[in-house]
Amino acid sequence: MGEVFAGRYELVDPIGRGGVGAVWRAWDQRRRRYVAAKVLQQRDAHTLLRFVREQALRIDHPHVLAPASWAADDDKVLFTMDLVGGGSFAHLTGDYGPLPPRYVCVLLDQLLAGLAAVHAEGVVHRDIKPANILLEATGTGRPHVRLSDFGIALTKGEPRLTEADFVMGTPGYFAPEQMRGADPDFPADLFAVGLVALYLVSGHKPDAEALVRMFEEQGVPPAPADVPEPLWQVVATLLQPDPEDRFRTATGARKALTGAVELLPEPDLDDEAIEIFDQLGPLPEGYGPDGPQRKARRSHRKPPAADASEASGAPAMSDTGSFQLPPPLPPSEPAPAPPAGYGTPPTPPTPPGLPPASSATPPTPPVPSGLPPTPSGTPPVLPPAPAGSARPAAEPRAPGFGAAEGYGAPARPLAHGPDPRGVLGTAPTPPYHQPPAHPPAPPHHIATPTPTPTPLWPPTPSGARPDPRSPAEPSPSPEPPEQPSGATGWRRGPSTRTAVVILVAAALCYAVGAWALFTGG
Incomplete structure (x- = not known):
């Protein structure tokens, strides 16, 4: 009782029995009314063929009770008729x-x-x-x-x-x-x-x-x-x-x-x-003239009994093949450690000649002697480094070479060899006149300072061919105009000669259109 057959017919109570099946009072969830459902009990080929013949009859007459519809669910079949x-x-x-x-x-x-x-x-x-x-x-x-x-x-x-x-x-x-x-x-x-x-x-x-x-x-x-x-x-x-x-x-x-x-x-x-x-007698408990008064089960098979895992709060596998996610951990409990190979991205290799960079937040440099101590958590103000001095041990990364804090994107590994961008600084102007591609700007809430380029290689001897990758001799090409503040995707406009030609052509088109309009009217 209460079993749903083929997602449509809810079997209520048996009302009769025939030679090849039992007759049930059932609730048709689609047509919202009670019907008589004949459920096949035997499953041999002979009985099934007779069942198919019977449900195929469609005789519409007020004094004939012929099958109206049929349904199948797993190894069971039924057809319905008026109650x-x-x-x-x-x-x-x-x-x-x-x-x-x-x-x-x-x-x-x-x-x-x-x-x-x-x-x-x-x-x-x-x-x-x-x-x-x-x-x-x-x-x-x-x-x-x-x-x-x-x-x-x-x-x-x-x-x-x-x-x-x-x-x-x-x-x-x-x-x-x-x-x-x-x-x-x-x-x-x-x-x-x-x-x-x-x-x-x-x-x-x-x-x-x-x-x-x-x-x-x-x-x-x-x-x-x-x-x-x-x-x-x-x-x-x-x-x-x-x-x-x-x-x-x-x-x-x-x-x-x-x-x-x-x-x-x-x-x-x-x-x-x-x-x-x-x-037929009264309807069973939970059913009324307008249908069931409670929610029926979704399948004609009984649901599996609850096991101990449900009582303990462990996630249980649903009957649709998906998995129920466990509840989020309380704020006081630490998050579980990620499996090997996931989570924090690996530290990129350090180019030759550079000190190793730490994957964590750069440590606060020591306070030189003679300087007053700073408040806790505030880095000291260091004097400017003299020309030719060694690069500080910890320096913020330039845009495009790391991940912004809180986004979790893995840092791009640095290539070994000379740095074509000038020791993690601003890229030199290329030898052609096309403006250089600007790296994506970091999120507005992160301030990324631009370090002062410091060459790591000695100047080129006189008479020797200069290294095109060296930042010591920038390209003599003119600097592109400065990009407006806050603009994205900015590019150079047409030249003055081209703009004049376009304006003259537009004026001629406008004049011809006006002349055609007045002469045609």
Whole structure:
């Protein structure tokens, strides 16, 4: 109870059982109403084929209860139909016994109307009996019959699923030709309707074999004591042992029944009123007329039981294949150490001739003798270094060669050999006139000082070819104009001659357009 089938049908409670499956009251989550769901129990190929045949029937008639939709979930299949709550003919005779003849004629007329619609689709029902003829819960109003259970129905011309010496149906409702192995046909269904008529009038199951012998020996026997003669003439024609002597169609039987009703006596006012009750019973706890009152499970399989890991707070694997992340650590607890190979980027190699750079924050240089001490955390102010002196041990990196604090990007390793940018300083002007590419500016909240270039190589001897990579002799090319403050992506504009030519051409175009406008008007 409460299991959801194929993400749509919530099985509520079982209401019946058939030859190949159980019938459940189910809640259709898409159409928002209760339906009857027939769930297949057996899984052999023979039963599955019959199930497929039954769910393929689509007969739209007010007196036919045919499948409306179907669904499959793993190794289970079901099809749904309207939920009919008034029970069957078997419930009706069980409550009231023999029924009044006029009331029986109303039930038979609706049954024959539904059977005519089934035969019009070329389908032979093959299992007409009181338990398969349902009733809506109409109370004391006009009854409403629904012909159901097409589990062994067969379309004429389709191959049979049983051997020639086997017969499908319910014992006691077989036509004589079925017992002889004849192919299923419409007159066999009409013979079963005659037996159902006797069942309703008498209140008990008739003896089909004794009736057949009586017809074969005496022809049409006299009417039983509880069956009026006009009604018996119609029922006797339905019960003829020879199919050629019966009504050929259900519509023909309806016409004969309509004439017989006119000859029946009027009902007695003292007769008990027939009331068709709701045989389904109340809904289980948690369900109401408008559907379930609680959230159903997502699958027809039971969820796994909770284990000890859930009680301890450990992350549990979800049923969709994803993982539940653990909660964040409290601020007082240190974060777990990252695995090997992740986290802080490695320290880049140091070029030859430079002191090793620390990956951490540069240490505060020692205070030379003679200087007053500085407050804690404030670096001392050092005097300017004389020309040609050695580079300080710790110097901030130039933009583009490290990661801004707080971003976690790994520092770019330095190449070995002479530094083409002038000892981590400002790059020299290239030999062509294109402005040099400017490195990306660091975040505005980080102040990156530009160190003073300090050459590490001796001057080039006279007569020797200068090293183009050396910063000692900058290129004689003119310096590009200074980039405006705060600008990004700045570039040189066109020359004065080019700008004059463009302006003259634009003026000519404007003059020609104005002339064409005035002359055309």
